[in-house]
Amino acid sequence: MKLKFQTGCPSGSEPAQYIASPTGHNRPEGNSMAYPAVREIQVKSVIAKTDIPVCDYAVNPYVGCTHGCQYCYASFMKRFTHHPEPWGAFLDVKYWPAIKRPERYAGKELFFGTVTDPYNPQEERYRRTRSLLEQLLGSGVKITIQTKSDLVLRDIDLLHAFPGLRVGFSINTLDESFRADMDHAVSIQRRLSAMEALHDAGVRTTCFISPIFPGLTDVPAIIDRVKNQCQLVWLENLNLRGSYKAVIFSYIRERRPELAGLYEEIYSRGSHLYWESLDQRLRVYAANSGLDYVINNDRVQRPFDAPPVIVNYFYHEQIKKSACKRPRNCQLPHFHV
Numbered sequence: 650m651k652l653k654f655q656t657g658c659p660s661g662s663e664p665a666q667y668i669a670s671p672t673g674h675n676r677p678e679g680n681s682m683a684y685p686a687v688r689e690i691q692v693k694s695v696i697a698k699t700d701i702p703v704c705d706y707a708v709n710p711y712v713g714c715t716h717g718c719q720y721c722y723a724s725f726m727k728r729f730t731h732h733p734e735p736w737g738a739f740l741d742v743k744y745w746p747a748i749k750r751p752e753r754y755a756g757k758e759l760f761f762g763t764v765t766d767p768y769n770p771q772e773e774r775y776r777r778t779r780s781l782l783e784q785l786l787g788s789g790v791k792i793t794i795q796t797k798s799d800l801v802l803r804d805i806d807l808l809h810a811f812p813g814l815r816v817g818f819s820i821n822t823l824d825e826s827f828r829a830d831m832d833h834a835v836s837i838q839r840r841l842s843a844m845e846a847l848h849d850a851g852v853r854t855t856c857f858i859s860p861i862f863p864g865l866t867d868v869p870a871i872i873d874r875v876k877n878q879c880q881l882v883w884l885e886n887l888n889l890r891g892s893y894k895a896v897i898f899s900y901i902r903e904r905r906p907e908l909a910g911l912y913e914e915i916y917s918r919g920s921h922l923y924w925e926s927l928d929q930r931l932r933v934y935a936a937n938s939g940l941d942y943v944i945n946n947d948r949v950q951r952p953f954d955a956p957p958v959i960v961n962y963f964y965h966e967q968i969k970k971s972a973c974k975r976p977r978n979c980q981l982p983h984f985h986v
């Protein structure tokens with residue numbers, strides 16, 4: 650996920666030391682997502698202190714992400730890693746020294762997947778996320794995992810071993826066609842089924858509706874679909890910055906030209922009217938549905954079987970400013986979505 654607590658320095662992107670013989674595949678021209686360049690790298694640590702408001706540490710067992718979402722905020726990582734491949738077409742697999750005294754993280758919030766998906770398809774082979782979970786067993790850490798994959802079900806035995814652990818699934822549409830246009834992760838149906846399976850197994854789940862595409866993401870329809878299988882619904886608006894702004898604008902002009910004016914209004918002229926209106930509509934929806942609706946508050950604790958709390962992060966920029974400890978030079982990473 651990215652709770653797009655915006656911009657900049659790659660939390661968890663400690664300098665990498667490349668192992669001599671990378672394990673990259675030979676990729677046929679034009680099929681980079683199916684055959685990403687994969688390398689194994691040695692890093693000093695995989696747990697990095699972060700300023701993200703909802704956690705203490707960012708955990709990213711990989712550099713890059715082969716889901717290759719068109720709107721990926723984490724693609725800024727390429728500025729630091731200097732990979733020649735397009736975003737989504739490379740993956741560095743991290744190896745780190747054994748974690749000394751994992752109990753020193755007791756009570757701390759670790760967020761798995763701020764700039765990668767910890768359950769990308771390559772995790773099936775490399776098992777770096779699973780390895781880290783095993784290393785943290787019994788440490789008392791509080792873990793949040795964010796993913797677009799049902800591979801997380803493989804580790805259900807470990808998930809149970811972390812009290813309060815929660816798994817978030819990024820779902821910003823129920824339209825499989827739009828989903829396929831935007832990412833290379835598993836289908837929405839598979840994400841929904843995985844969420845349900847975890848919920849049925851007693852694991853806390855979050856539906857992260859992000860990024861919300863104006864005019865395309867039907868937020869109430871998604872909440873109606875998931876409200877009996879999660880404890881939290883996070884909402885985050887699409888925020889277009891960097892190189893992907895042109896990509897998304899091009900997509901909208903070509904595939905949904907009737908929305909081009911709305912996107913210009915929001916992303917070229919800076920209007921907030923759409924988000925304010927959506928906020929109002931969701932307040933009414935939540936009230937009519939008997940759901941709690943809060944702004945920027947991830948601390949609401951509810952019983953497992955209670956209806957989910959809807960948390961609106963539309964105004965994350967204000968969070969970023971208030972969370973910023975170094976106002977002149979503060980950069981917070983995104984969560985991936």
Ligand code: SF4
Binds near residue numbers: 651724763
């Ligand atoms: S948005 Fe998340 S899942 Fe998609 S490419 Fe970026 S890090 Fe991966």
